[in-house]
Amino acid sequence: MELQGLPRMQTKANPGFFKRNPPIVGEAEAIEAAKNGDPDAFSKLYALHKRRVYTLCLRMLGNVSEAEDMTQEAFLHLFRKLGSFRGESAFSTWLHRLTVNLVLMHLRKKGLQLVSLEETINPSEDDAPKRDFGSRDTMLSGSVDRVTLERAVASLPPGYRMVFVLHDVEGFEHNEIATMLECSTGNSKSQLHKARLKLRELLRQPQSLAPLEGLDGAEAVTEGAR
Amino acid sequence: MRDLHTANLDDLTPAEFEDYLPELFAAGGGKITENPRFKNFLAANPDCAALVSDLETIAEHAKSLFEPMHEPSDKVWSNIASKLKEPAPEED
Numbered sequence: 063m064e065l066q067g068l069p070r071m072q073t074k075a076n077p078g079f080f081k082r083n084p085p086i087v088g089e090a091e092a093i094e095a096a097k098n099g100d101p102d103a104f105s106k107l108y109a110l111h112k113r114r115v116y117t118l119c120l121r122m123l124g125n126v127s128e129a130e131d132m133t134q135e136a137f138l139h140l141f142r143k144l145g146s147f148r149g150e151s152a153f154s155t156w157l158h159r160l161t162v163n164l165v166l167m168h169l170r171k172k173g174l175q176l177v178s179l180e181e182t183i184n185p186s187e188d189d190a191p192k193r194d195f196g197s198r199d200t201m202l203s204g205s206v207d208r209v210t211l212e213r214a215v216a217s218l219p220p221g222y223r224m225v226f227v228l229h230d231v232e233g234f235e236h237n238e239i240a241t242m243l244e245c246s247t248g249n250s251k252s253q254l255h256k257a258r259l260k261l262r263e264l265l266r267q268p269q270s271l272a273p274l275e276g277l278d279g280a281e282a283v284t285e286g287a288r
Numbered sequence: 289m290r291d292l293h294t295a296n297l298d299d300l301t302p303a304e305f306e307d308y309l310p311e312l313f314a315a316g317g318g319k320i321t322e323n324p325r326f327k328n329f330l331a332a333n334p335d336c337a338a339l340v341s342d343l344e345t346i347a348e349h350a351k352s353l354f355e356p357m358h359e360p361s362d363k364v365w366s367n368i369a370s371k372l373k374e375p376a377p378e379e380d
Binding site: 101104105108112113116117120121129130133134137138141206208211212215226230231232233236251252254255258259261262265 | 365
């Protein structure tokens, strides 16, 4: 990957990702055909991966318009870089890394500049999870509604949300996240823990979580529709 | 981040235990609530047990978010298709 200002990601095969990203029927053929300039094959790759790429962008950015723009950018970038895909990792893993790097670069370019991502990672006192164990009678009791969890994740401060989505949802390892976010591995672990603590607080008061543009309701693709 | 290997679990306070949690969760190897090493401590500290159980629940349910997909609008592909017809931009 040759994104300006971002470190090159390792392409070492990650067994966890192959487990979560099993090969898709027809994907390998579509990749090879697309490498040779077949527009229909690239269209097929888009159809196969658009939801995952868009969902990842939406979670990282929390905004439909920006998420669609970044989805577009990710696939245009994919079209230009497809020839460099060597198959050392699952294609979807490779595409996810490419997307994450593009989103991070986009965030750095925005006013936030991610002055240093380290700073964005540290939320204000108000946003930080409270250091107490809370009451046992409001335990999550082993089940969390998916939509509620989605809303709670979207309510996290950006730095927490980024690490939580990358680690707990997308399955990246802490060392990979540290490389991507230009922070230490310890920082990634610590931020993930704080993100989960904050989520615990949020999930104990689900009625206070607002519905989300693009993440609730009609735009979500149900299991049965896929 | 504190070193787990030098920790004396019998003398841990709940606050100290929480300091170890980021590393404990990152170490993997199954659920903390099912780890015999922490059985006595968690039994003696139900608030810590509740905290760990909740964090494990959150981490477990987060995996389910990997699957639900959201659909970009049709204009995204339209834009991509029209851009692909344009001359390639210079390499970045």
